């Protein structure tokens with residue numbers, strides 16, 4: 001499994017952050033040469049994907065030591081300490097509901113032919129901190145098209161693994177397990193929505209949701225469900241963990257919106273992890289800065305009501 005992933009990516013060796021940076025510089029350099037022969041004024045792409053931000057990614061240390069993953073505990077450091085217990089191979093994902101080809105898909109099968117690429121996205125947690133993370137993964141739409149979405153499907157529901165022996169946070173009644181999330185079908189089919197299988201060119205660290213997790217960059221981080229074992233195509237809006245837990249605080253949509261405050265904290269600005277204690281807060285952007293791509297999904301909706 002391990003080797004296959006790396007082979008799929010075409011990278012043979014282990015890739016610490018410095019190598020990743022060097023490789024990216026090479027890529028930018030190559031693109032720069034091509035641009036010299038190209039149209040005047042063309043920009044050197046800062047990243048491989050048009051959807052990627054050119055903001056500086058957080059360090060691997062920030063990304064893997066400051067986490068929310070309640071299955072492993074409440075503290076930001078708990079997932080890094082406890083997730084090593086998790087067995088991620090073998091792994092299968094049940095795909096069911098309104099699909100042409102339901103079944104239990106082994107991870108290797110799920111990834112077969114998946115157009116894996118790098119996506120450098122901002123992640124904005126509802127707790128008002130943020131990071132920039134260089135994910136690798138593929139568009140969820142690729143998988144949904146492969147399994148065949150039936151006409152009656154209007155939403156996609158996701159579930160995380162339940163395995164209290166390996167997930168110490170699940171032995172208490174912290175949340176109603178499994179952790180559940182959901183998207184409207186058009187949100188799920190949007191090209192920004194990815195299933196991520198790694199970051200910094202490496203397979204996914206366990207604390208970040210190995211072996212496969214959702215990333216929806218224009219929504220608060222809790223929508224980006226980790227360690228997925230079930231994907232269901234359904235007709236009705238599914239129940240989601242944080243909405244069940246505190247419906248007044250967390251809506252189904254949970255689009256990043258600086259104008260709609262959480263009852264316990266303002267959403268107008270955010271703290272970028274890794275900036276140090278005295279770094280100025282950053283203004284939070286509508287749809288986390290992805291409005292040009294996704295605002296159209298919500299045309300005619302009152303986002304203060306449908307939050």
Ligand SMILES: Nc1nc2c(c(=O)[nH]1)N[C@H]1C(S)=C(S)[C@@H](COP(=O)(O)O)O[C@H]1N2
Pocket residue numbers: 063066067068069070071123124125126160179207208209220221222223224225226227
């Ligand atoms: N299964 C599961 N998925 C989850 C969570 C969780 O507790 N359990 N936390 C969410 C929250 S609140 C955030 S902000 C992101 C954090 O992702 P990261 O730790 O990779 O930065 O994961 C989300 N996905």
Ligand SMILES: [Mo]
Pocket residue numbers: 068124125126127220221222
């Ligand atoms: Mo979060």
